[in-house]
Amino acid sequence: MAVAELTPSYTKIHLHSSELSFLSTRLFNQRQCAFRPLPKTQHARISCSVAPNQVQVPIPVQTEDPKSKADCYGVFCLTYDLKAEEETRSWKKLINIAVSGAAGMISNHLLFKIASGEVFGPDQPIALKLLGSEKSFQALEGVAMELEDSLFPLLREVSIGIDPYEVFQDVEWALLIGAKPRGPGLERADLLDINGNIFAEQGKALNAVASRNVKVIVVGNPCNTNALICLKNAPNIPAKNFHALTRLDENRAKCQLALKAGVFYDKVSNMTIWGNHSTTQVPDFLNARINGLPVKDVIKDHKWLEEEFTVKVQKRGGVLIQKWGRSSAASTSVSIVDAIRSLVTPTPEGDWFSSGVYTNGNPYGIAEDIVFSMPCRSKGDGDYELVKDVMFDAFLRKKISKSEAELLAEKRCVAHLTGEGVAVCDLPDDTMLPGEM
Numbered sequence: 001m002a003v004a005e006l007t008p009s010y011t012k013i014h015l016h017s018s019e020l021s022f023l024s025t026r027l028f029n030q031r032q033c034a035f036r037p038l039p040k041t042q043h044a045r046i047s048c049s050v051a052p053n054q055v056q057v058p059i060p061v062q063t064e065d066p067k068s069k070a071d072c073y074g075v076f077c078l079t080y081d082l083k084a085e086e087e088t089r090s091w092k093k094l095i096n097i098a099v100s101g102a103a104g105m106i107s108n109h110l111l112f113k114i115a116s117g118e119v120f121g122p123d124q125p126i127a128l129k130l131l132g133s134e135k136s137f138q139a140l141e142g143v144a145m146e147l148e149d150s151l152f153p154l155l156r157e158v159s160i161g162i163d164p165y166e167v168f169q170d171v172e173w174a175l176l177i178g179a180k181p182r183g184p185g186l187e188r189a190d191l192l193d194i195n196g197n198i199f200a201e202q203g204k205a206l207n208a209v210a211s212r213n214v215k216v217i218v219v220g221n222p223c224n225t226n227a228l229i230c231l232k233n234a235p236n237i238p239a240k241n242f243h244a245l246t247r248l249d250e251n252r253a254k255c256q257l258a259l260k261a262g263v264f265y266d267k268v269s270n271m272t273i274w275g276n277h278s279t280t281q282v283p284d285f286l287n288a289r290i291n292g293l294p295v296k297d298v299i300k301d302h303k304w305l306e307e308e309f310t311v312k313v314q315k316r317g318g319v320l321i322q323k324w325g326r327s328s329a330a331s332t333s334v335s336i337v338d339a340i341r342s343l344v345t346p347t348p349e350g351d352w353f354s355s356g357v358y359t360n361g362n363p364y365g366i367a368e369d370i371v372f373s374m375p376c377r378s379k380g381d382g383d384y385e386l387v388k389d390v391m392f393d394a395f396l397r398k399k400i401s402k403s404e405a406e407l408l409a410e411k412r413c414v415a416h417l418t419g420e421g422v423a424v425c426d427l428p429d430d431t432m433l434p435g436e437m
């Protein structure tokens, strides 16, 4: 028995499982449908952007129930009076947070931190919008079940979907984690193209449906160039709102300096990662401080700083993969939390944090129109400013130039995805993600 439900632009079809595989495969192959099995039934919901006259199934006339449009999950589909709770509990207005790759390893740590309130605060209700794929849909349901069972008071809504145009509707934060990992035999140019296509599509979707001031943090690698592709495909959202995650690198650098100096890592401040989230990244020991003093005054072994420290930070991800058999997920999720909190809380006086941001107007002479990790400060309003008073020496300049050249080469390689013509892929041979060795 097949049932279809029509709206002017969408056709919703409920099918028995026997009919499901044929129709969903056909329509999916035409990239026209979003497919969602309905929990605890033999049915699925398929949202297809096809003209109504193409549908060959009996169509009962129904008035649309707005609730049936939402892809809310389980307990999160219940209605409740959030406004009343805002008054009695002094809660803030609900914020919508989209997470892609939501069934992946990083998200599996991150979602529970966000839902617990440790990221946006104990008075900030949260709606989580999880983006997955046809392949990961069941796993997403598993994630949503675990979120249900956690009884987080601040988590008011969870929805799951595979269409970024639905999932990104009105989101104020988009945490873009989902990306294809670089496996054996996959050239970096191919990876840039495969993942670049994902981020071009997601940029277009954000541009169409997200909040006009959405903050976007790109985690999926190669994250700097993915962030550039994303912002170029979202011309109605300020380019300044896009970040590539280099906070994990900052945290790794702080840890290594603390270890060498024999201090706890909260004594390390002003840590900049310059450049690409790759093995050309530059952990800046010239401007960093330990107990408020220049690192070079505390760690006298400057050869260690220039050689071992720099390489250790650049390759930390790869060493971890060798030990763990998979890439950093828990510490990456912690660093995403740090990155968000740095934007929603004022930066401590005199300190700063690193983020991969758009270079236009930067005061350091770094090439314009790329996404480059630089030192930032925030008033806690979600926005940031670049730090002006930083020092450079010949060593730092040389290292920064290498990372800059790498990012300019990556940009030429994705010109077809940024609207800048024909791609030319002349990537430096040694270009690698931190996880590659």
Ligand SMILES: NC(=O)C1=CN([C@@H]2O[C@H](COP(=O)(O)OP(=O)(O)OC[C@H]3O[C@@H](n4cnc5c(N)ncnc54)[C@H](OP(=O)(O)O)[C@@H]3O)[C@@H](O)[C@H]2O)C=CC1
Binding pocket: 101, 102, 103, 104, 105, 106, 107, 131, 132, 133, 135, 136, 177, 178, 179, 180, 181, 194, 198, 218, 219, 220, 221, 222, 223, 245, 246, 247, 248, 249, 277, 327, 328, 329, 332
């Ligand atoms: N910037 C940083 O500091 C760091 C970045 N990373 C990067 O984060 C990303 C995610 O890592 P992690 O969560 O561990 O990875 P996982 O493999 O656990 O999950 C990633 C998700 O990406 C999605 N995905 C995989 N292949 C494709 C594809 N071809 N097209 C679209 N989506 C795909 C899948 O979700 P679905 O099927 O639902 O689409 C998958 O669940 C990786 O790119 C990794 O390199 C990792 C560590 C640090």
Ligand SMILES: O=C([O-])CC(=O)C(=O)O
Binding pocket: 221, 248, 316, 317, 318, 327, 328, 433, 434, 435, 436
């Ligand atoms: O290369 C990877 O996927 C892992 C990574 O980015 C990191 O550990 O910094």
